[in-house]
Amino acid sequence: MSHTMQTWLGRHLRGLIASSGLLLSGCATSNCNILSTSHSFGCNAMYAALAVPMVPVALVSNAVDDQRDSARRAEKWRHLQAGEPDAVAACVLGCYDLPEKLSKETEHAVYEHSVEHVITWWGDHPLPSQMPALMKAYYYKGATMMASDPVQAELYLRKAAALSVNPQITPALNSREFGAYRNNLSYYNELAEDIQANLIVLRYRGIPGREPDPAVLKDRCQAIAAWPPAWMDSEAKYNLQLACAFAYMRQFEGKLAPSGVPAMIDGVVDPLLPPKGDGSASNGRD
Structure with missing residues:
Protein backbone atom coordinates (compact mmCIF):
# COMPACT_ATOMS: atom_id res chain seq x y z
CA MET A 1 0.00 0.00 0.00
CA SER A 2 1.43 3.40 -0.95
CA HIS A 3 2.36 6.05 1.65
CA THR A 4 -0.32 8.37 0.25
CA MET A 5 -3.01 5.70 0.65
CA GLN A 6 -1.84 4.93 4.19
CA THR A 7 -1.96 8.61 5.15
CA TRP A 8 -5.45 9.04 3.64
CA LEU A 9 -6.83 5.97 5.34
CA GLY A 10 -5.23 6.92 8.64
CA ARG A 11 -6.75 10.41 8.61
CA HIS A 12 -10.27 9.13 7.91
CA LEU A 13 -10.07 6.24 10.34
CA ARG A 14 -8.92 8.59 13.10
CA GLY A 15 -12.03 10.67 12.46
CA LEU A 16 -14.26 7.65 12.75
CA ILE A 17 -12.57 6.57 15.97
CA ALA A 18 -12.99 10.06 17.42
CA SER A 19 -16.71 10.11 16.64
CA SER A 20 -17.17 6.68 18.19
CA GLY A 21 -15.42 7.81 21.34
CA LEU A 22 -17.61 10.88 21.64
CA LEU A 23 -20.77 8.87 21.26
CA LEU A 24 -19.66 6.39 23.90
CA SER A 25 -18.80 9.22 26.29
CA GLY A 26 -22.37 10.48 26.29
CA CYS A 27 -22.67 12.76 23.28
CA ALA A 28 -25.54 10.90 21.66
CA THR A 29 -27.16 12.40 18.58
CA SER A 30 -30.40 12.74 20.54
CA ASN A 31 -28.64 15.30 22.74
CA CYS A 32 -27.14 17.14 19.77
CA ASN A 33 -29.96 18.62 17.72
CA ILE A 34 -28.49 19.34 14.32
CA LEU A 35 -30.94 22.26 13.89
CA SER A 36 -29.80 23.91 17.10
CA THR A 37 -27.64 27.04 16.88
CA SER A 38 -25.82 26.18 20.10
CA HIS A 39 -23.88 22.95 20.55
CA SER A 40 -21.49 21.76 23.20
CA PHE A 41 -17.83 21.32 22.38
CA GLY A 42 -18.31 17.56 22.34
CA CYS A 43 -21.19 17.74 19.88
CA ASN A 44 -19.30 20.11 17.61
CA ALA A 45 -16.36 17.70 17.61
CA MET A 46 -18.65 14.81 16.79
CA TYR A 47 -20.16 16.65 13.82
CA ALA A 48 -16.68 17.51 12.54
CA ALA A 49 -15.63 13.88 12.76
CA LEU A 50 -18.76 12.61 11.07
CA ALA A 51 -18.31 15.14 8.29
CA VAL A 52 -15.16 13.29 7.16
CA PRO A 53 -16.04 11.36 3.98
CA MET A 54 -16.40 7.64 4.49
CA VAL A 55 -13.74 5.39 2.92
CA PRO A 56 -15.30 3.35 0.09
CA VAL A 57 -15.40 -0.28 1.23
CA ALA A 58 -14.32 -1.54 -2.20
CA LEU A 59 -11.27 0.74 -2.19
CA VAL A 60 -10.16 -0.48 1.22
CA SER A 61 -10.79 -4.11 0.22
CA ASN A 62 -8.81 -3.75 -3.01
CA ALA A 63 -5.91 -2.12 -1.20
CA VAL A 64 -5.81 -4.94 1.36
CA ASP A 65 -6.07 -7.57 -1.39
CA ASP A 66 -3.20 -5.96 -3.32
CA GLN A 67 -1.05 -5.94 -0.23
CA ARG A 68 -1.78 -9.59 0.49
CA ASP A 69 -1.11 -10.52 -3.15
CA SER A 70 2.26 -8.75 -3.09
CA ALA A 71 3.16 -10.49 0.16
CA ARG A 72 2.17 -13.87 -1.28
CA ARG A 73 4.23 -13.31 -4.42
CA ALA A 74 7.24 -12.23 -2.35
CA GLU A 75 6.91 -15.32 -0.14
CA LYS A 76 6.74 -17.61 -3.18
CA TRP A 77 9.81 -15.93 -4.62
CA ARG A 78 11.75 -16.49 -1.38
CA HIS A 79 10.90 -20.20 -1.45
CA LEU A 80 12.01 -20.47 -5.08
CA PRO A 85 11.39 -28.67 -3.70
CA ASP A 86 7.70 -27.82 -3.20
CA ALA A 87 8.14 -24.37 -4.72
CA VAL A 88 10.46 -25.53 -7.49
CA ALA A 89 8.18 -28.38 -8.61
CA ALA A 90 5.10 -26.14 -8.49
CA CYS A 91 6.96 -23.65 -10.68
CA VAL A 92 7.70 -26.34 -13.29
CA LEU A 93 3.98 -27.15 -13.51
CA GLY A 94 3.06 -23.48 -13.75
CA CYS A 95 5.35 -20.68 -12.60
CA TYR A 96 2.65 -18.14 -11.83
CA ASP A 97 2.38 -15.33 -9.31
CA LEU A 98 6.00 -14.31 -9.27
CA PRO A 99 6.77 -10.72 -8.19
CA GLU A 100 5.57 -8.32 -10.86
CA LYS A 101 8.86 -6.43 -10.88
CA LEU A 102 10.74 -9.44 -12.34
CA SER A 103 11.81 -9.15 -15.95
CA LYS A 104 10.77 -11.74 -18.55
CA GLU A 105 14.39 -12.81 -18.81
CA THR A 106 14.55 -13.47 -15.07
CA GLU A 107 11.27 -15.40 -15.12
CA HIS A 108 12.57 -17.54 -17.99
CA ALA A 109 15.83 -18.24 -16.16
CA VAL A 110 13.94 -19.17 -12.99
CA TYR A 111 11.78 -21.62 -14.93
CA GLU A 112 14.75 -23.26 -16.66
CA HIS A 113 16.61 -23.63 -13.37
CA SER A 114 13.51 -25.21 -11.83
CA VAL A 115 13.32 -27.72 -14.71
CA GLU A 116 16.98 -28.65 -14.25
CA HIS A 117 16.53 -29.09 -10.50
CA VAL A 118 13.53 -31.40 -10.89
CA ILE A 119 15.34 -33.59 -13.43
CA THR A 120 18.46 -33.76 -11.26
CA TRP A 121 16.56 -34.52 -8.07
CA TRP A 122 13.99 -37.03 -9.30
CA GLY A 123 15.06 -38.24 -12.73
CA ASP A 124 16.20 -41.68 -11.60
CA HIS A 125 13.58 -42.94 -9.15
CA PRO A 126 10.67 -40.51 -8.80
CA LEU A 127 7.97 -40.94 -6.21
CA PRO A 128 4.41 -40.87 -7.58
CA SER A 129 3.83 -37.33 -6.27
CA GLN A 130 6.93 -36.16 -8.16
CA MET A 131 5.92 -37.65 -11.51
CA PRO A 132 3.69 -34.84 -12.85
CA ALA A 133 6.40 -32.19 -12.40
CA LEU A 134 9.07 -34.52 -13.77
CA MET A 135 6.93 -35.32 -16.81
CA LYS A 136 6.55 -31.60 -17.52
CA ALA A 137 10.28 -31.02 -16.97
CA TYR A 138 11.21 -33.78 -19.45
CA TYR A 139 8.75 -32.38 -21.98
CA TYR A 140 10.12 -28.85 -21.68
CA LYS A 141 13.72 -30.05 -21.93
CA GLY A 142 12.97 -32.10 -25.04
CA ALA A 143 10.88 -29.39 -26.70
CA THR A 144 13.68 -26.84 -26.35
CA MET A 145 16.22 -29.19 -27.99
CA MET A 146 14.19 -30.14 -31.09
CA ALA A 147 16.45 -28.15 -33.43
CA SER A 148 19.74 -28.08 -31.54
CA ASP A 149 19.98 -31.75 -30.52
CA PRO A 150 17.10 -33.88 -31.84
CA VAL A 151 18.61 -37.11 -30.48
CA GLN A 152 18.57 -35.78 -26.92
CA ALA A 153 15.20 -34.17 -27.54
CA GLU A 154 13.67 -37.54 -28.42
CA LEU A 155 15.26 -39.11 -25.35
CA TYR A 156 13.68 -36.56 -23.01
CA LEU A 157 10.32 -36.70 -24.77
CA ARG A 158 10.25 -40.51 -24.54
CA LYS A 159 10.95 -40.26 -20.82
CA ALA A 160 8.03 -37.87 -20.49
CA ALA A 161 5.79 -40.25 -22.45
CA ALA A 162 6.86 -43.19 -20.26
CA LEU A 163 5.85 -41.27 -17.13
CA SER A 164 2.47 -40.47 -18.66
CA VAL A 165 1.56 -44.16 -18.90
CA ASN A 166 2.79 -45.09 -15.42
CA PRO A 167 -0.32 -46.14 -13.43
CA GLN A 168 0.96 -44.29 -10.37
CA ILE A 169 0.71 -40.91 -12.09
CA THR A 170 -3.11 -40.83 -12.20
CA PRO A 171 -3.69 -40.24 -8.46
CA ALA A 172 -0.59 -38.04 -8.40
CA LEU A 173 -2.32 -35.50 -10.66
CA ASN A 174 -4.44 -34.59 -7.64
CA SER A 175 -1.50 -34.45 -5.26
CA ARG A 176 -1.14 -31.33 -3.13
CA GLU A 177 2.47 -32.10 -2.19
CA PHE A 178 4.05 -30.49 -5.25
CA GLY A 179 1.13 -28.52 -6.61
CA ALA A 180 -0.09 -30.88 -9.33
CA TYR A 181 -3.70 -30.42 -8.17
CA ARG A 182 -3.64 -26.76 -9.28
CA ASN A 183 -3.98 -27.84 -12.93
CA ASN A 184 -7.13 -29.49 -14.24
CA LEU A 185 -7.16 -32.66 -16.33
CA SER A 186 -7.24 -30.77 -19.64
CA TYR A 187 -3.82 -29.33 -18.77
CA TYR A 188 -2.34 -32.84 -18.55
CA ASN A 189 -4.24 -34.00 -21.64
CA GLU A 190 -2.67 -31.18 -23.65
CA LEU A 191 0.74 -31.94 -22.18
CA ALA A 192 0.48 -35.57 -23.31
CA GLU A 193 -0.63 -34.44 -26.77
CA ASP A 194 2.31 -32.06 -27.01
CA ILE A 195 4.74 -34.81 -26.04
CA GLN A 196 3.43 -37.04 -28.84
CA ALA A 197 3.25 -34.16 -31.33
CA ASN A 198 6.93 -33.37 -30.88
CA LEU A 199 7.87 -37.05 -31.20
CA ILE A 200 5.82 -37.27 -34.41
CA VAL A 201 7.62 -34.23 -35.81
CA LEU A 202 10.99 -35.75 -34.99
CA ARG A 203 9.96 -38.99 -36.72
CA TYR A 204 8.85 -37.03 -39.78
CA ARG A 205 12.11 -35.04 -39.94
CA GLY A 206 14.44 -37.85 -39.00
CA ILE A 207 17.32 -37.61 -36.56
CA PRO A 208 21.01 -38.51 -36.84
CA GLY A 209 21.15 -42.27 -37.32
CA ARG A 210 17.54 -42.55 -38.49
CA GLU A 211 16.04 -41.61 -41.84
CA PRO A 212 13.01 -39.29 -42.04
CA ASP A 213 9.59 -40.94 -42.17
CA PRO A 214 7.31 -38.68 -44.27
CA ALA A 215 4.40 -41.12 -43.99
CA VAL A 216 3.86 -40.25 -40.32
CA LEU A 217 2.42 -36.90 -41.35
CA LYS A 218 0.88 -38.04 -44.62
CA ASP A 219 -1.25 -41.17 -44.37
CA ARG A 220 -0.56 -43.06 -41.15
CA CYS A 221 -0.11 -40.76 -38.19
CA GLN A 222 0.35 -42.82 -35.06
CA ALA A 223 1.74 -42.68 -31.55
CA ILE A 224 5.53 -42.80 -31.53
CA ALA A 225 6.01 -43.68 -27.86
CA ALA A 226 3.89 -45.10 -25.04
CA TRP A 227 0.20 -44.26 -25.43
CA PRO A 228 -2.38 -43.58 -24.05
CA PRO A 229 -1.54 -41.84 -20.78
CA ALA A 230 -2.77 -43.66 -17.71
CA TRP A 231 -5.49 -41.12 -16.91
CA MET A 232 -7.11 -41.31 -20.38
CA ASP A 233 -9.77 -43.82 -21.37
CA SER A 234 -12.43 -43.34 -24.05
CA GLU A 235 -10.89 -40.10 -25.31
CA ALA A 236 -7.47 -41.62 -25.98
CA LYS A 237 -7.96 -41.87 -29.76
CA TYR A 238 -9.39 -38.36 -29.98
CA ASN A 239 -6.40 -37.00 -28.05
CA LEU A 240 -4.02 -38.79 -30.40
CA GLN A 241 -5.81 -37.20 -33.35
CA LEU A 242 -5.17 -33.84 -31.72
CA ALA A 243 -1.50 -34.74 -31.29
CA CYS A 244 -1.29 -35.56 -34.99
CA ALA A 245 -2.95 -32.27 -35.88
CA PHE A 246 -0.59 -30.35 -33.59
CA ALA A 247 2.39 -32.07 -35.18
CA TYR A 248 1.17 -31.15 -38.65
CA MET A 249 0.70 -27.51 -37.69
CA ARG A 250 4.16 -27.31 -36.16
CA GLN A 251 5.84 -28.86 -39.13
CA PHE A 252 3.91 -26.87 -41.71
CA GLU A 253 3.84 -23.51 -39.94
CA GLY A 254 0.31 -23.49 -38.62
CA LYS A 255 -1.44 -25.23 -41.52
CA LEU A 256 -3.78 -28.12 -40.81
CA ALA A 257 -2.66 -29.65 -44.12
CA PRO A 258 -1.90 -28.34 -47.62
CA SER A 259 -5.27 -29.66 -48.79
CA GLY A 260 -7.13 -28.49 -45.70
CA VAL A 261 -7.55 -32.08 -44.46
CA PRO A 262 -5.91 -32.99 -41.13
CA ALA A 263 -3.46 -35.85 -40.98
CA MET A 264 -5.07 -39.28 -40.72
CA ILE A 265 -4.55 -41.56 -37.75
CA ASP A 266 -4.07 -45.24 -38.52
CA GLY A 267 -5.56 -44.60 -41.96
CA VAL A 268 -8.86 -43.26 -40.59
CA VAL A 269 -9.73 -39.64 -41.31
CA ASP A 270 -11.63 -37.56 -38.76
CA PRO A 271 -15.29 -38.75 -39.09
CA LEU A 272 -16.49 -35.14 -39.28
CA LEU A 273 -14.70 -34.71 -42.60
CA PRO A 274 -16.14 -35.81 -46.00
CA PRO A 275 -15.32 -39.46 -46.80
CA LYS A 276 -12.30 -40.14 -48.94
CA GLY A 277 -12.98 -40.23 -52.68
CA ASP A 278 -16.28 -38.33 -52.72
CA GLY A 279 -14.70 -35.47 -54.66
CA SER A 280 -15.39 -32.86 -51.98
CA ALA A 281 -11.89 -32.93 -50.49
CA SER A 282 -8.48 -34.06 -51.51
CA ASN A 283 -6.38 -36.33 -49.33
CA GLY A 284 -3.17 -35.48 -51.13
CA ARG A 285 -0.15 -34.73 -48.97
CA ASP A 286 3.13 -32.96 -49.50
Missing part, protein backbone atom coordinates in the same frame (compact mmCIF):
# COMPACT_ATOMS: atom_id res chain seq x y z
CA GLN A 81 15.28 -18.68 -4.40
CA ALA A 82 15.90 -21.03 -1.49
CA GLY A 83 15.47 -24.01 -3.85
CA GLU A 84 12.69 -25.61 -1.82
Whole structure:
Protein backbone atom coordinates (compact mmCIF):
# COMPACT_ATOMS: atom_id res chain seq x y z
CA MET A 1 0.00 0.00 0.00
CA SER A 2 1.43 3.40 -0.95
CA HIS A 3 2.36 6.05 1.65
CA THR A 4 -0.32 8.37 0.25
CA MET A 5 -3.01 5.70 0.65
CA GLN A 6 -1.84 4.93 4.19
CA THR A 7 -1.96 8.61 5.15
CA TRP A 8 -5.45 9.04 3.64
CA LEU A 9 -6.83 5.97 5.34
CA GLY A 10 -5.23 6.92 8.64
CA ARG A 11 -6.75 10.41 8.61
CA HIS A 12 -10.27 9.13 7.91
CA LEU A 13 -10.07 6.24 10.34
CA ARG A 14 -8.92 8.59 13.10
CA GLY A 15 -12.03 10.67 12.46
CA LEU A 16 -14.26 7.65 12.75
CA ILE A 17 -12.57 6.57 15.97
CA ALA A 18 -12.99 10.06 17.42
CA SER A 19 -16.71 10.11 16.64
CA SER A 20 -17.17 6.68 18.19
CA GLY A 21 -15.42 7.81 21.34
CA LEU A 22 -17.61 10.88 21.64
CA LEU A 23 -20.77 8.87 21.26
CA LEU A 24 -19.66 6.39 23.90
CA SER A 25 -18.80 9.22 26.29
CA GLY A 26 -22.37 10.48 26.29
CA CYS A 27 -22.67 12.76 23.28
CA ALA A 28 -25.54 10.90 21.66
CA THR A 29 -27.16 12.40 18.58
CA SER A 30 -30.40 12.74 20.54
CA ASN A 31 -28.64 15.30 22.74
CA CYS A 32 -27.14 17.14 19.77
CA ASN A 33 -29.96 18.62 17.72
CA ILE A 34 -28.49 19.34 14.32
CA LEU A 35 -30.94 22.26 13.89
CA SER A 36 -29.80 23.91 17.10
CA THR A 37 -27.64 27.04 16.88
CA SER A 38 -25.82 26.18 20.10
CA HIS A 39 -23.88 22.95 20.55
CA SER A 40 -21.49 21.76 23.20
CA PHE A 41 -17.83 21.32 22.38
CA GLY A 42 -18.31 17.56 22.34
CA CYS A 43 -21.19 17.74 19.88
CA ASN A 44 -19.30 20.11 17.61
CA ALA A 45 -16.36 17.70 17.61
CA MET A 46 -18.65 14.81 16.79
CA TYR A 47 -20.16 16.65 13.82
CA ALA A 48 -16.68 17.51 12.54
CA ALA A 49 -15.63 13.88 12.76
CA LEU A 50 -18.76 12.61 11.07
CA ALA A 51 -18.31 15.14 8.29
CA VAL A 52 -15.16 13.29 7.16
CA PRO A 53 -16.04 11.36 3.98
CA MET A 54 -16.40 7.64 4.49
CA VAL A 55 -13.74 5.39 2.92
CA PRO A 56 -15.30 3.35 0.09
CA VAL A 57 -15.40 -0.28 1.23
CA ALA A 58 -14.32 -1.54 -2.20
CA LEU A 59 -11.27 0.74 -2.19
CA VAL A 60 -10.16 -0.48 1.22
CA SER A 61 -10.79 -4.11 0.22
CA ASN A 62 -8.81 -3.75 -3.01
CA ALA A 63 -5.91 -2.12 -1.20
CA VAL A 64 -5.81 -4.94 1.36
CA ASP A 65 -6.07 -7.57 -1.39
CA ASP A 66 -3.20 -5.96 -3.32
CA GLN A 67 -1.05 -5.94 -0.23
CA ARG A 68 -1.78 -9.59 0.49
CA ASP A 69 -1.11 -10.52 -3.15
CA SER A 70 2.26 -8.75 -3.09
CA ALA A 71 3.16 -10.49 0.16
CA ARG A 72 2.17 -13.87 -1.28
CA ARG A 73 4.23 -13.31 -4.42
CA ALA A 74 7.24 -12.23 -2.35
CA GLU A 75 6.91 -15.32 -0.14
CA LYS A 76 6.74 -17.61 -3.18
CA TRP A 77 9.81 -15.93 -4.62
CA ARG A 78 11.75 -16.49 -1.38
CA HIS A 79 10.90 -20.20 -1.45
CA LEU A 80 12.01 -20.47 -5.08
CA GLN A 81 15.28 -18.68 -4.40
CA ALA A 82 15.90 -21.03 -1.49
CA GLY A 83 15.47 -24.01 -3.85
CA GLU A 84 12.69 -25.61 -1.82
CA PRO A 85 11.39 -28.67 -3.70
CA ASP A 86 7.70 -27.82 -3.20
CA ALA A 87 8.14 -24.37 -4.72
CA VAL A 88 10.46 -25.53 -7.49
CA ALA A 89 8.18 -28.38 -8.61
CA ALA A 90 5.10 -26.14 -8.49
CA CYS A 91 6.96 -23.65 -10.68
CA VAL A 92 7.70 -26.34 -13.29
CA LEU A 93 3.98 -27.15 -13.51
CA GLY A 94 3.06 -23.48 -13.75
CA CYS A 95 5.35 -20.68 -12.60
CA TYR A 96 2.65 -18.14 -11.83
CA ASP A 97 2.38 -15.33 -9.31
CA LEU A 98 6.00 -14.31 -9.27
CA PRO A 99 6.77 -10.72 -8.19
CA GLU A 100 5.57 -8.32 -10.86
CA LYS A 101 8.86 -6.43 -10.88
CA LEU A 102 10.74 -9.44 -12.34
CA SER A 103 11.81 -9.15 -15.95
CA LYS A 104 10.77 -11.74 -18.55
CA GLU A 105 14.39 -12.81 -18.81
CA THR A 106 14.55 -13.47 -15.07
CA GLU A 107 11.27 -15.40 -15.12
CA HIS A 108 12.57 -17.54 -17.99
CA ALA A 109 15.83 -18.24 -16.16
CA VAL A 110 13.94 -19.17 -12.99
CA TYR A 111 11.78 -21.62 -14.93
CA GLU A 112 14.75 -23.26 -16.66
CA HIS A 113 16.61 -23.63 -13.37
CA SER A 114 13.51 -25.21 -11.83
CA VAL A 115 13.32 -27.72 -14.71
CA GLU A 116 16.98 -28.65 -14.25
CA HIS A 117 16.53 -29.09 -10.50
CA VAL A 118 13.53 -31.40 -10.89
CA ILE A 119 15.34 -33.59 -13.43
CA THR A 120 18.46 -33.76 -11.26
CA TRP A 121 16.56 -34.52 -8.07
CA TRP A 122 13.99 -37.03 -9.30
CA GLY A 123 15.06 -38.24 -12.73
CA ASP A 124 16.20 -41.68 -11.60
CA HIS A 125 13.58 -42.94 -9.15
CA PRO A 126 10.67 -40.51 -8.80
CA LEU A 127 7.97 -40.94 -6.21
CA PRO A 128 4.41 -40.87 -7.58
CA SER A 129 3.83 -37.33 -6.27
CA GLN A 130 6.93 -36.16 -8.16
CA MET A 131 5.92 -37.65 -11.51
CA PRO A 132 3.69 -34.84 -12.85
CA ALA A 133 6.40 -32.19 -12.40
CA LEU A 134 9.07 -34.52 -13.77
CA MET A 135 6.93 -35.32 -16.81
CA LYS A 136 6.55 -31.60 -17.52
CA ALA A 137 10.28 -31.02 -16.97
CA TYR A 138 11.21 -33.78 -19.45
CA TYR A 139 8.75 -32.38 -21.98
CA TYR A 140 10.12 -28.85 -21.68
CA LYS A 141 13.72 -30.05 -21.93
CA GLY A 142 12.97 -32.10 -25.04
CA ALA A 143 10.88 -29.39 -26.70
CA THR A 144 13.68 -26.84 -26.35
CA MET A 145 16.22 -29.19 -27.99
CA MET A 146 14.19 -30.14 -31.09
CA ALA A 147 16.45 -28.15 -33.43
CA SER A 148 19.74 -28.08 -31.54
CA ASP A 149 19.98 -31.75 -30.52
CA PRO A 150 17.10 -33.88 -31.84
CA VAL A 151 18.61 -37.11 -30.48
CA GLN A 152 18.57 -35.78 -26.92
CA ALA A 153 15.20 -34.17 -27.54
CA GLU A 154 13.67 -37.54 -28.42
CA LEU A 155 15.26 -39.11 -25.35
CA TYR A 156 13.68 -36.56 -23.01
CA LEU A 157 10.32 -36.70 -24.77
CA ARG A 158 10.25 -40.51 -24.54
CA LYS A 159 10.95 -40.26 -20.82
CA ALA A 160 8.03 -37.87 -20.49
CA ALA A 161 5.79 -40.25 -22.45
CA ALA A 162 6.86 -43.19 -20.26
CA LEU A 163 5.85 -41.27 -17.13
CA SER A 164 2.47 -40.47 -18.66
CA VAL A 165 1.56 -44.16 -18.90
CA ASN A 166 2.79 -45.09 -15.42
CA PRO A 167 -0.32 -46.14 -13.43
CA GLN A 168 0.96 -44.29 -10.37
CA ILE A 169 0.71 -40.91 -12.09
CA THR A 170 -3.11 -40.83 -12.20
CA PRO A 171 -3.69 -40.24 -8.46
CA ALA A 172 -0.59 -38.04 -8.40
CA LEU A 173 -2.32 -35.50 -10.66
CA ASN A 174 -4.44 -34.59 -7.64
CA SER A 175 -1.50 -34.45 -5.26
CA ARG A 176 -1.14 -31.33 -3.13
CA GLU A 177 2.47 -32.10 -2.19
CA PHE A 178 4.05 -30.49 -5.25
CA GLY A 179 1.13 -28.52 -6.61
CA ALA A 180 -0.09 -30.88 -9.33
CA TYR A 181 -3.70 -30.42 -8.17
CA ARG A 182 -3.64 -26.76 -9.28
CA ASN A 183 -3.98 -27.84 -12.93
CA ASN A 184 -7.13 -29.49 -14.24
CA LEU A 185 -7.16 -32.66 -16.33
CA SER A 186 -7.24 -30.77 -19.64
CA TYR A 187 -3.82 -29.33 -18.77
CA TYR A 188 -2.34 -32.84 -18.55
CA ASN A 189 -4.24 -34.00 -21.64
CA GLU A 190 -2.67 -31.18 -23.65
CA LEU A 191 0.74 -31.94 -22.18
CA ALA A 192 0.48 -35.57 -23.31
CA GLU A 193 -0.63 -34.44 -26.77
CA ASP A 194 2.31 -32.06 -27.01
CA ILE A 195 4.74 -34.81 -26.04
CA GLN A 196 3.43 -37.04 -28.84
CA ALA A 197 3.25 -34.16 -31.33
CA ASN A 198 6.93 -33.37 -30.88
CA LEU A 199 7.87 -37.05 -31.20
CA ILE A 200 5.82 -37.27 -34.41
CA VAL A 201 7.62 -34.23 -35.81
CA LEU A 202 10.99 -35.75 -34.99
CA ARG A 203 9.96 -38.99 -36.72
CA TYR A 204 8.85 -37.03 -39.78
CA ARG A 205 12.11 -35.04 -39.94
CA GLY A 206 14.44 -37.85 -39.00
CA ILE A 207 17.32 -37.61 -36.56
CA PRO A 208 21.01 -38.51 -36.84
CA GLY A 209 21.15 -42.27 -37.32
CA ARG A 210 17.54 -42.55 -38.49
CA GLU A 211 16.04 -41.61 -41.84
CA PRO A 212 13.01 -39.29 -42.04
CA ASP A 213 9.59 -40.94 -42.17
CA PRO A 214 7.31 -38.68 -44.27
CA ALA A 215 4.40 -41.12 -43.99
CA VAL A 216 3.86 -40.25 -40.32
CA LEU A 217 2.42 -36.90 -41.35
CA LYS A 218 0.88 -38.04 -44.62
CA ASP A 219 -1.25 -41.17 -44.37
CA ARG A 220 -0.56 -43.06 -41.15
CA CYS A 221 -0.11 -40.76 -38.19
CA GLN A 222 0.35 -42.82 -35.06
CA ALA A 223 1.74 -42.68 -31.55
CA ILE A 224 5.53 -42.80 -31.53
CA ALA A 225 6.01 -43.68 -27.86
CA ALA A 226 3.89 -45.10 -25.04
CA TRP A 227 0.20 -44.26 -25.43
CA PRO A 228 -2.38 -43.58 -24.05
CA PRO A 229 -1.54 -41.84 -20.78
CA ALA A 230 -2.77 -43.66 -17.71
CA TRP A 231 -5.49 -41.12 -16.91
CA MET A 232 -7.11 -41.31 -20.38
CA ASP A 233 -9.77 -43.82 -21.37
CA SER A 234 -12.43 -43.34 -24.05
CA GLU A 235 -10.89 -40.10 -25.31
CA ALA A 236 -7.47 -41.62 -25.98
CA LYS A 237 -7.96 -41.87 -29.76
CA TYR A 238 -9.39 -38.36 -29.98
CA ASN A 239 -6.40 -37.00 -28.05
CA LEU A 240 -4.02 -38.79 -30.40
CA GLN A 241 -5.81 -37.20 -33.35
CA LEU A 242 -5.17 -33.84 -31.72
CA ALA A 243 -1.50 -34.74 -31.29
CA CYS A 244 -1.29 -35.56 -34.99
CA ALA A 245 -2.95 -32.27 -35.88
CA PHE A 246 -0.59 -30.35 -33.59
CA ALA A 247 2.39 -32.07 -35.18
CA TYR A 248 1.17 -31.15 -38.65
CA MET A 249 0.70 -27.51 -37.69
CA ARG A 250 4.16 -27.31 -36.16
CA GLN A 251 5.84 -28.86 -39.13
CA PHE A 252 3.91 -26.87 -41.71
CA GLU A 253 3.84 -23.51 -39.94
CA GLY A 254 0.31 -23.49 -38.62
CA LYS A 255 -1.44 -25.23 -41.52
CA LEU A 256 -3.78 -28.12 -40.81
CA ALA A 257 -2.66 -29.65 -44.12
CA PRO A 258 -1.90 -28.34 -47.62
CA SER A 259 -5.27 -29.66 -48.79
CA GLY A 260 -7.13 -28.49 -45.70
CA VAL A 261 -7.55 -32.08 -44.46
CA PRO A 262 -5.91 -32.99 -41.13
CA ALA A 263 -3.46 -35.85 -40.98
CA MET A 264 -5.07 -39.28 -40.72
CA ILE A 265 -4.55 -41.56 -37.75
CA ASP A 266 -4.07 -45.24 -38.52
CA GLY A 267 -5.56 -44.60 -41.96
CA VAL A 268 -8.86 -43.26 -40.59
CA VAL A 269 -9.73 -39.64 -41.31
CA ASP A 270 -11.63 -37.56 -38.76
CA PRO A 271 -15.29 -38.75 -39.09
CA LEU A 272 -16.49 -35.14 -39.28
CA LEU A 273 -14.70 -34.71 -42.60
CA PRO A 274 -16.14 -35.81 -46.00
CA PRO A 275 -15.32 -39.46 -46.80
CA LYS A 276 -12.30 -40.14 -48.94
CA GLY A 277 -12.98 -40.23 -52.68
CA ASP A 278 -16.28 -38.33 -52.72
CA GLY A 279 -14.70 -35.47 -54.66
CA SER A 280 -15.39 -32.86 -51.98
CA ALA A 281 -11.89 -32.93 -50.49
CA SER A 282 -8.48 -34.06 -51.51
CA ASN A 283 -6.38 -36.33 -49.33
CA GLY A 284 -3.17 -35.48 -51.13
CA ARG A 285 -0.15 -34.73 -48.97
CA ASP A 286 3.13 -32.96 -49.50
